[in-house]
Amino acid sequence: MAELRELIRGLGWTDVRTYLQSGNAVFDVPPGSEGEERPRERLERAIAGHFGFEVHCLLRTQAELRAVADACPYPVAELDPAKLLVLFLEERPAPDHFDSLDPSTYAPDTFEVGDSAVYCYFPHGMGRSKLTDALSAVRPPLTMTGRNWRTVTKLLELTA
Known part of the structure; x- marks a missing residue:
């Protein structure tokens, strides 16, 4: 989960917290840090690039x-x-x-x-x-x- 937190921070997102070893993360996406992709797509691409496997993410505000x-x-x-x-x-x-x-x-x-x-x-x-x-x-x-x-x-x- 520490690696996941760092990966999310590396996207420019802030106040990153995770819950247990569950893959659940809470974070803020500051305005202007989204890039051209939607946050979900950006996170999925980052996870695949870093960990070497695809994960479908569901994000909720x-x-x-x-x-x-x-x-x-x-x-x-x-x-x-x-x-x-x-x-x-x-x-x-x-x-x-x-x-x-x-x-x-x-x-x-x-x-x-x-x-x-x-x-x-x-x-x-x-x-x-x-x-x-x-x-x-x-x-x-x-x-x-x-x-x-x-x-x-x-x-x-x-x-x-």
């Missing part, structure tokens, strides 16, 4: 991250944060994108689709759930990455 957290349909204060997963989506799904999934098939695990995220609750943990595989197998495919609620709230703290 502080406001976008806050909006995803605020839109969570589950009573977060009452749940184990390790059992609540947010799947951040790169693209907005069509209203019927997940209609092929019958929620009763995955009970007691549940999911709710938001504008830019899918919220999943696993009361018995994610380890044996078939829901995550089913969500990632929905077609057409969506670019997504999952973070448990503990990580989401920590990233929000880091942006404050």
Whole structure:
């Protein structure tokens, strides 16, 4: 993660912080430091050039991250944060994108689709759930990455 922080700083971005060994980073992109590429594309190119492999990055502004957290349909204060997963989506799904999934098939695990995220609750943990595989197998495919609620709230703290 130290290498990732240095790489991001090398792009001219500031206040770089990372969370655990998770690949999650929080940083500021000062005006004029973006270059000709969008920040996501610039970061992906820098990672590929430095580390030698391609990584698809999903970036969220502080406001976008806050909006995803605020839109969570589950009573977060009452749940184990390790059992609540947010799947951040790169693209907005069509209203019927997940209609092929019958929620009763995955009970007691549940999911709710938001504008830019899918919220999943696993009361018995994610380890044996078939829901995550089913969500990632929905077609057409969506670019997504999952973070448990503990990580989401920590990233929000880091942006404050």
